[in-house]
Amino acid sequence: MNKAQLKIEVCFGPDCSDKGSRELAKELEALGYSIIMGDCRSQCANSPLVLVENLSVVTATCAKVLGKIEAWKTSEDS
Ligand code: FES
Numbered sequence: 001m002n003k004a005q006l007k008i009e010v011c012f013g014p015d016c017s018d019k020g021s022r023e024l025a026k027e028l029e030a031l032g033y034s035i036i037m038g039d040c041r042s043q044c045a046n047s048p049l050v051l052v053e054n055l056s057v058v059t060a061t062c063a064k065v066l067g068k069i070e071a072w073k074t075s076e077d078s
Pocket residue numbers: 011012013014015016017039040041042043044047048049
């Protein structure tokens with residue numbers, strides 16, 4: 001599966017947006033990932049929220065999301 005096919009949802013709800021989710025989405029897009037703009041999923045206390053193939057990344061940073069992508073790929077390969 002190539003990068004653009006991975007399902008990466010970034011919460012664009014108000015709290016996550018305040019914590020930089022939209023900038024994070026742009027960073028991930030710049031790295032070649034395609035982003036789904038998500039709605040609030042009631043994880044606002046742990047914002048920003050990103051879902052990588054439906055696996056949550058809370059208090060997400062670019063590095064944490066990339067780590068989750070690697071973990072997901074590894075689990076798919078095994
Ligand atoms: S605003 Fe993102 S989980 Fe609520």
